[in-house]
Amino acid sequence: MDLTYTLEQQAFRKEARAWLEANVPTEPLPSFDTKEGFDAHCDWEKKLNEGGWAMVPWPVEYGGRGADLLEWLIFEEEYYRAGAPGRVNQNGIFLLGPTIMEYGTPEQRARFLPKMASSEEVWAQGWSEPNAGSDMANIQATAIREGNEYVINGQKTWASRGAYAHWLFGMFRTDPDSKRHHGLTFILAPMDAPGVTVRPIEKISGKPAFAEVFFDDARVPAENRLGEEGQGWSVAMATAGFERGLMLRSPARFQNTARKLVDLYRKTLQSGAAIDPALRGRVTQCWMAAEAYTLNTYQTVSKLLAGGKIGAEASLNKIFWSELDIEMHETALALLGERAELKPGSPAAQGVGDWLDGYIFALAGPIYAGTNEIQRNIIAERILGLPRK
């Protein structure tokens, strides 16, 4: 156990900090759930990539920096410290990217990863269907092999970033007679292929953040299959692990929110506004929980670097960060008093509207990436060993 940074790690941090300070936009970008914001975020990703910072832990040949996971954590800390924009291509870079690294052919890696790193191609997720939500093995959309192509029919829904994304990854039933998690295949599909129709869905924020995607005899080349035919479930579970685990929600994100929350508490106190006495304790608790999440992640990363693996433990993470995110934002809103109602840009909001936005976003946390109820089942059965039936 050595909880200090090496000279190399300190130098890495310094380099990242300098680049970000010089390059992070001074004004916040519009939400990437709008077309204008989506384009602005893609421009930022391009700049990040040109600076060599888009995909820190990826191999250099795929547009990465070849850094290890600890350096990635350091980069994330600096990224949030600098107030840099959200990652518009997070489905791609944090979830699909690592999956392609693990399951993709050399050709697929060369084809997809560099354009993912530059966000020239932004990815949407295609897991859920109208009848396959928590019960993901009930997927009904089919991809039937015809020659060198798969012919896709069916519907995906809640495709995050689906309204503007260029590509979609998801699971399709390649064996129409198969049941449950057998006969599924992981396929990468271009959103502009003939037969693909996108219908954006507005979130409760009123922005078209996700979409329904309809496939009507859409043809994709067989080489867009990731992993073996019929092995889609295992491939998808790897992606889900990245989603629930440390890749999607690095601790810096929550530490950053916790620090803002502490600042908000102090400012509210100084303003002389009435504060519920319980909030001092809640702010403290949030800060401690963000620290706990960070320490847990550092321990996990150390384990991975020492050759260990994580499996179902990712479900512990997902519950912890999603509930923490809500609690932090609820605490902030409680501190804001009536201003908690104001949307960003409202004249009297004075910049506090981000807490409301953040709260509404946080509310989705226990639902996406597998609901927290599903995560609790996974913990109970696969970590604790409680009987399935």
Added chain:
Amino acid sequence: MEFNFSEDQELLQQTVRDFLEGECTAEHVRQLWNTETGRSAEFWAKLAEIGVPALLVPEEAGGLGMDERDLVLVLEETGRAALAEPVISTAAVAAPLLRELAQSGKPGLAEKWLGRIAEGAAIVAVGHGQSPFVSDAHVADLLLLAHADEIHAVEPGSVDLTAEKSNDGSQRIFSVDWTPVGETRVAEGELGRELQAASFDRGALACAAQQLGVGQRLIEMAVLYASQRTQFGVAIGTFQAIKHRLANAKVKVEYSRSVVYRAANSVALHLPTRSVDVSMAKLTASEAATFAAKEALQVYGAIGYTYEEDLHIWMKRAWSLDLAFGTGAWHRERVAGAVVDSALPAESFGYSAPTA
């Protein structure tokens, strides 16, 4: 940056676990609850054989010369076994306090006691300013007691003990009536305050480490029970209402683990963040263990509410450790003072690292 335990550290943990699984059964703990002292000299000698009280004693004094990063995993195991012996006061607090007294120019006391602690021949009780009680004063060969900014080394013959009735049968606590005098004073002023603070933090860390083991054990017991007990024709562990309770307890225990390990590192290295790190560890681990206790009881149902069933042995450990070496309220206040009341920016792990 490397947040792992070494193979040797894990091996030591496994050795202690194996030993306690064989020797410190629930039956053994119950037997001790019913004896007058609640302590077993024979058992303490066995703990000494595997080196537990010697861990923090320097090698030149006959000990193993390890630090809190080694001890923390051992303490976790003693919590897991609901061990009812003065490991915290003697091994985790007194041994390093005597070592530090020696370093500050009081070698006599250390020379007399450290070797005996290491070989299991001496038990030391410690009293600190946050508690009116002293654990294990009745079996102590030496008492190290705080008074204002002083520390006193007191012989057991010169104090009056009043036994208190602790809810946790594994704990024996006493009100101690004693008079501080010049001859017993071994530290005062700045040194006294520093040593008191360090000792208190070591005690709180030790409680936190034991709580990790207590919480984990409570979950395991409830999992075993829920897997065997059938109702409506199936094991009750198949019900989501049961699964989700225990999954929540597991999340809390796992998310206190790294916090406790980090605090062990901060104590071992005397880091400036030591006190806040320890308070966070004590709070999170205690909250996890007391939560696990409540959920486990609910999973057991009525049988868990009986004295005959073993569950309450660990529930009571969780509760008493929660209060020992600073209550939750005390530690929460200490963290709040450092994080929200302070004018300084909150020092979060990693994030605030210097760039120089």
